[in-house]
Amino acid sequence: MTRPEVQSLSIGTVLFALAACLPFLSDAYLLSIGVTIAMYTVLATSWALFSGPTHYISLATAAFFGLGAYTTALGIEHLPYWLLLPIAGVLGAVLAALVGLATLRLSGVYFVIFTLGLAELVRQIITWGQNMSGTKGLYVLTAITEEHIYWQLTALAALVFLTGWLIARSRLGFAVRILGDDEEVARHVGIHTARVKVLLFMVPGAVAAITGAMLAPRYVYIEPAIAFTPMLSFQVVIMALLGGTGRLWGPIVGVIPFTFLWEAISGTFPNQTTLLLGLAFLAIVYLLPNGFTGLLEAARSRLKGAPA
Amino acid sequence: MTPVLSLRGATKRFGGLVAVDDLDFDVAEHDVVGLIGPNGSGKSTTLNLISGALQPTAGSIALNGSEIAGLPAQDIARRGIARTFQLVRPLASMTVLENVKAGAVFGHRRRWGRDAEAQAMRMLEKVGLSRRAQAPMGSLTYIDSKRVELARTLAGEPKVLLLDEWLAGLNPTELEQGIALIRSLRDEGRTIIIVEHVMDAIRSLCGRCVVMSSGAKIAEGTTEAVLSDPEVIRAYLGTDDA
Numbered sequence: 001m002t003r004p005e006v007q008s009l010s011i012g013t014v015l016f017a018l019a020a021c022l023p024f025l026s027d028a029y030l031l032s033i034g035v036t037i038a039m040y041t042v043l044a045t046s047w048a049l050f051s052g053p054t055h056y057i058s059l060a061t062a063a064f065f066g067l068g069a070y071t072t073a074l075g076i077e078h079l080p081y082w083l084l085l086p087i088a089g090v091l092g093a094v095l096a097a098l099v100g101l102a103t104l105r106l107s108g109v110y111f112v113i114f115t116l117g118l119a120e121l122v123r124q125i126i127t128w129g130q131n132m133s134g135t136k137g138l139y140v141l142t143a144i145t146e147e148h149i150y151w152q153l154t155a156l157a158a159l160v161f162l163t164g165w166l167i168a169r170s171r172l173g174f175a176v177r178i179l180g181d182d183e184e185v186a187r188h189v190g191i192h193t194a195r196v197k198v199l200l201f202m203v204p205g206a207v208a209a210i211t212g213a214m215l216a217p218r219y220v221y222i223e224p225a226i227a228f229t230p231m232l233s234f235q236v237v238i239m240a241l242l243g244g245t246g247r248l249w250g251p252i253v254g255v256i257p258f259t260f261l262w263e264a265i266s267g268t269f270p271n272q273t274t275l276l277l278g279l280a281f282l283a284i285v286y287l288l289p290n291g292f293t294g295l296l297e298a299a300r301s302r303l304k305g306a307p308a
Numbered sequence: 309m310t311p312v313l314s315l316r317g318a319t320k321r322f323g324g325l326v327a328v329d330d331l332d333f334d335v336a337e338h339d340v341v342g343l344i345g346p347n348g349s350g351k352s353t354t355l356n357l358i359s360g361a362l363q364p365t366a367g368s369i370a371l372n373g374s375e376i377a378g379l380p381a382q383d384i385a386r387r388g389i390a391r392t393f394q395l396v397r398p399l400a401s402m403t404v405l406e407n408v409k410a411g412a413v414f415g416h417r418r419r420w421g422r423d424a425e426a427q428a429m430r431m432l433e434k435v436g437l438s439r440r441a442q443a444p445m446g447s448l449t450y451i452d453s454k455r456v457e458l459a460r461t462l463a464g465e466p467k468v469l470l471l472d473e474w475l476a477g478l479n480p481t482e483l484e485q486g487i488a489l490i491r492s493l494r495d496e497g498r499t500i501i502i503v504e505h506v507m508d509a510i511r512s513l514c515g516r517c518v519v520m521s522s523g524a525k526i527a528e529g530t531t532e533a534v535l536s537d538p539e540v541i542r543a544y545l546g547t548d549d550a
């Protein structure tokens with residue numbers, strides 16, 4: 001490993017160790033915000049691993065998240081909780097692979113619409129299944145506390161960062177950068193572009209499903225409208241774009257301010273959240289196309305005297 | 309001896325237009341073949357069929373005797389055909405070295421890590437750009453970005469190189485350097501198909517030429533013979549008048 005690599009690894013480790021100490025402050029409000037931030041960090045960072053370089057905007061986060069939440073809700077009676085997390089991950093990865101195989105040869109527009117429809121489709125299937133069996137929702141009763149959920153999410157976030165760091169140093173990471181620049185060139189240098197996209201899309205699929213599985217105990221009562229809310233998909237996109245997808249740590253720079261902003265907004269205007277989310281989206285796309293990290297990079301190269 | 313590349317009845321239709329019409333020709337190892345013809349005669353489309361950018365409507369294309377017609381571009385690249393594009397296609401977000409490394413990592417002969425980097429550096433030296441290795445791609449001049457693209461195709465050690473008007477748009481000095489560069493590739497014994505409008509380049513580089521007009525082959529033979537063929541002259545003058 002080179003020196004900057006060792007440096008960034010050590011800084012990352014220290015930051016995660018610090019983040020893991022949050023529950024010791026024993027402040028319930030801070031802890032609850034912490035869970036939200038950890039959850040969106042995991043979701044937005046893994047989302048950006050795929051959507052950043054490929055420019056395919058995925059709105060499937062809610063589909064994977066809901067799948068994971070239902071894995072816990074349905075499985076908790078039969079299997080130990082710790083086994084449910086990897087199962088959710090595998091299910092999420094498989095669903096992502098299927099979606100990827102079906103859509104990633106198509107252009108980006110079809111992909112956006114298909115992924116948005118996917119969450120709705122899975123939700124309808126589950127609603128239908130529940131109607132057939134006569135239940136409405138499911139109770140998830142465990143001894144898992146908010147602290148446990150926070151630590152699990154923090155560990156998952158560390159895993160996501162490590163995965164992203166390893167991908168960036170792998171042939172897969174190089175391939176996806178090339179195809180993000182020019183897919184035609186990628187194919188002509190010998191890259192199996194469809195395979196690369198499907199493989200990479202499995203990462204956010206698996207991660208979002210595991211996140212859903214981890215959060216199910218927090219909801220206690222799970223029904224399709226909660227588990228598959230499309231708002232989740234949109235919020236993840238907004239946060240990732242706000243932070244910037246050009247860097248591994250970019251999305252988290254969007255997650256933290258947006259979570260606080262969103263707390264304030266949804267407290268003050270509880271009935272206009274969808275509208276405000278839409279406005280936030282437009283504002284980011286128009287004003288900050290490369291996110292906060294893009295701004296930082298531009299400022300840094302201006303300081304160095306190089307053209308931005 | 310079987311030819312390295314061999315086209316038989318290669319055909320491409322775009323709706324009613326036959327862009328490549330029942331084309332036959334062979335390329336032997338170490339041969340540098342010129343593919344020439346007036347604008348719109350189907351030269352780029354032919355390269356697109358060979359490289360897998362487009363699927364042929366009919367016909368066969370064989371590389372060292374095995375069929376490649378209709379394979380996806382990435383499979384054809386791995387089997388050993390590399391190309392440049394008529395409109396140069398740099399990887400804009402990357403450095404010069406990374407552009408070339410792309411060919412070294414995923415091409416016909418695959419490398420990784422230091423090995424790939426060393427190979428990319430060697431190719432940059434060959435095209436005279438090793439001093440710009442760390443420069444961002446966007447900072448290069450037109451000819452330099454063409455050089456990078458050439459280095460990228462060379463980096464995977466392809467068996468056949470397809471150059472689509474690689475010399476177009478260069479000024480006289482650059483043209484001379486460009487011709488010298490391709491000549492050095494020829495002298496290394498590479499197998500190349502050159503699509504080109506610059507006749508001086510064709511004369512000095514290609515032993516043999518295939519001439520196309522309206523998608524069909526109208527002449528084939530030594531460069532000397534082909535360029536003095538009355539039908540070839542008529543095909544060129546015909547479009548010039550139009």
Ligand SMILES: Nc1ncnc2c1ncn2[C@@H]1O[C@H](COP(=O)(O)OP(=O)(O)OP(=O)(O)O)[C@@H](O)[C@H]1O
Pocket residue numbers: 322325327345346347348349350351352353354394
């Ligand atoms: N993708 C496409 N769809 C429809 N028509 C096409 C397509 N590509 C090429 N053509 C048509 O096929 C014919 C041959 O084009 P091609 O680009 O192969 O010519 P060329 O010999 O390379 O010409 P030039 O010297 O101008 O580059 C032209 O009439 C062109 O308009």
Ligand SMILES: [Mg+2]
Pocket residue numbers: 351352353394472
């Ligand atoms: Mg052409």
